[in-house]
Amino acid sequence: MLTSTFQRLNTYLDSQVIGQPDLVKQLLIALLADGHILVEGPPGLAKTRAVKVLSDCIEGSFHRIQFTPDLLPADLTGTDIFRPETGEFTFQPGPIFNALVLADEINRAPAKVQAAMLEAMAEKQITAGRETYSLPELFLVMATQNPIEQEGTYPLPEAQLDRFLLQLNVDYPDEASELEILRLNRGEAMGIDKPEAVQISQREIFSARQEVLKIHMAEEVEHYIIRLTMATRQPERYSDQLDGWLQLGVSPRATLALDRCARAHAWLCGRDFVTPEDVQQMAYPVLRHRLLLSYEAQAEGIAADTIVSQLIAQVACA
Missing domain, CATH: 1.10.8.80 (Magnesium chelatase subunit I, C-Terminal domain)
Structure with a gap:
């Protein structure tokens, strides 16, 4: 059954992302509900790791975008490139054209970049010049915000926040989880084999979404x-x-x-x-x-x- 497959995936993610069970569960719920998630928490709490481990388990590409104040919309969506050999412009897709996207510190990007990102999230398409391009059918964005160091940030307005399906606050792990993280990191550094990842195809994800609706x-x-x-x-x-x-x-x-x-x-x-x-x-x-x-x-x-x-x-x- 698909349910048992996703439950095994949940268990595997918990074993690789220690001390953040809510983050893991909400990521899977966002995947099943075909929405995007906004995560707020201090740095170093496995936000990037969670999406990366999930991307290793499902069929589809992953890309991490570091948002900065000098980022341009074209850096996100892509742009038309002139090809001298043909004398024509061709579209070069940007990093948004991936199944799983981590938008790291989205509130550090200016309003135009945020607007381009949120158009992609809401419409599953981007506009470059006069053309509109569809994004992959499987498309999940996990955006992060840092609650500290607010200087030089561009807070998301309420209308844009509403585009996120879920918003999750993550906090530091407890003492037992911290010890487990230490041992897991040491084991990875020593090359100790980790459990085999649970693999899920896009077809299974789309089928699971239909089961959820029923x-x-x-x-x-x-x-x-x-x-x-x-x-x-x-x-x-x-x-x-x-x-x-x-x-x-x-x-x-x-x-x-x-x-x-x-x-x-x-x-x-x-x-x-x-x-x-x-x-x-x-x-x-x-x-x-x-x-x-x-x-x-x-x-x-x-x-x-x-x-x-x-x-x-x-x-x-x-």
């Missing part, structure tokens, strides 16, 4: 998703505190993302139906970057996850 979701769970998203737009119906914290609620894109991700989470857990717990598990990475907090909430240091927790506590499951 997962049963009861009407009550559908209404629960709607109530959660509506609560972000009408927080005054639930509490004065929520009303004071939220300046703007989430868009219908969040409803679609929560539906798709809850299904992927249930499927990855080996179930053929979605529970309210699946919705609650996925509410944090789906909603946290889409909520626009009020000045009062920001002044009080209220995190988006705190608001999501309040939503889950106050919105009835049925």
